[in-house]
Amino acid sequence: MALPKRRLKTQEERKIYEKIFDNLTIQDLFKLKAKRIYESYIRLINEGKESKVLLVSSDEGLRVIKIYKVEASNFKRMWYYLEGDERFRRIGKGKRDVVYAWCKKEYHNLEIAYNLGLNVPKPIYFIRNLVVMEFIGDAEGKEAPQLRRVRLENPEEFFKNLMNQIKKLVREGKLVHADLSEFNVLVKDNKPYIVDFAQATLLSHPRAKEFFERDINNITHYFKKYYDLDIDSDMIKKEIGRGIFYV
Numbered sequence: 036m037a038l039p040k041r042r043l044k045t046q047e048e049r050k051i052y053e054k055i056f057d058n059l060t061i062q063d064l065f066k067l068k069a070k071r072i073y074e075s076y077i078r079l080i081n082e083g084k085e086s087k088v089l090l091v092s093s094d095e096g097l098r099v100i101k102i103y104k105v106e107a108s109n110f111k112r113m114w115y116y117l118e119g120d121e122r123f124r125r126i127g128k129g130k131r132d133v134v135y136a137w138c139k140k141e142y143h144n145l146e147i148a149y150n151l152g153l154n155v156p157k158p159i160y161f162i163r164n165l166v167v168m169e170f171i172g173d174a175e176g177k178e179a180p181q182l183r184r185v186r187l188e189n190p191e192e193f194f195k196n197l198m199n200q201i202k203k204l205v206r207e208g209k210l211v212h213a214d215l216s217e218f219n220v221l222v223k224d225n226k227p228y229i230v231d232f233a234q235a236t237l238l239s240h241p242r243a244k245e246f247f248e249r250d251i252n253n254i255t256h257y258f259k260k261y262y263d264l265d266i267d268s269d270m271i272k273k274e275i276g277r278g279i280f281y282v
């Protein structure tokens with residue numbers, strides 16, 4: 036993948052942005068640029084129902100800007116995760132308040148995971164509905180593929196590594212990812228990198244145990260189905276969640 040050989044001129048960049056973003060987002064993107072959080076837009080990596088993920092360059096290497104689509108966001112779902120989170124009890128209930136809190140939550144959750152030394156994108160900055168983070172991929176700008184797109188060479192080792200990271204996240208970070216799946220685990224150098232932390236919740240969330248069990252079930256189910264691994268998901272849940280979710 037060729038990276039831009041020169042910096043995009045502001046006007047060129049604005050033209051590109053006008054095709055993909057609303058005015059408020061364009062304003063925020065230029066604010067980030069003025070702060071030198073990034074230098075130049077490169078391309079769109081992913082467009083989902085609720086977000087757009089952009090690849091950008093910066094003085095310190097490639098970065099990603101994840102932009103939540105305020106209008107298309109599922110506020111009810113966001114609120115459902117936010118209201119049980121003691122860090123976000125005081126937020127307003129307007130659409131924008133909820134999406135901004137969601138973004139801030141993703142940033143702070145990434146910070147917890149990154150500080151534990153887990154393989155997650157380093158969080159760089161957040162503003163309103165935008166989160167800036169490290170790019171997980173190669174130096175040419177090719178993103179690390181999602182787990183579901185890859186045939187692993189050593190699935191046992193990969194699975195163990197992933198479970199060790201989840202164990203650390205839960206036991207030391209006091210966080211449950213709450214959307215762990217083959218879509219949110221990327222593969223780089225045969226190792227798992229976890230993304231998409233907005234819905235991750237503290238252990239004190241009233242539904243943390245339910246989210247934790249669903250995470251482990253999703254991943255064990257995937258490795259059983261596609262790699263025929265002999266995994267006892269209940270044992271894994273007990274091992275990771277002992278003293279937290281189980282006696």
Ligand SMILES: Nc1ncnc2c1ncn2[C@@H]1O[C@H](COP(=O)(O)OP(=O)(O)OP(=O)(O)O)[C@@H](O)[C@H]1O
Binds near residue numbers: 081101168170221
């Ligand atoms: N830091 C990153 N480095 C490389 N690729 C990334 C990064 N963050 C996200 N991606 C890519 O973009 C995809 C979507 O990102 P993410 O899972 O955070 O958003 P999402 O809210 O799930 O989007 P969707 O609306 O599609 O569900 C990821 O599965 C991954 O392929």
Ligand SMILES: [Mg+2]
Binds near residue numbers: 218219231
């Ligand atoms: Mg995702």
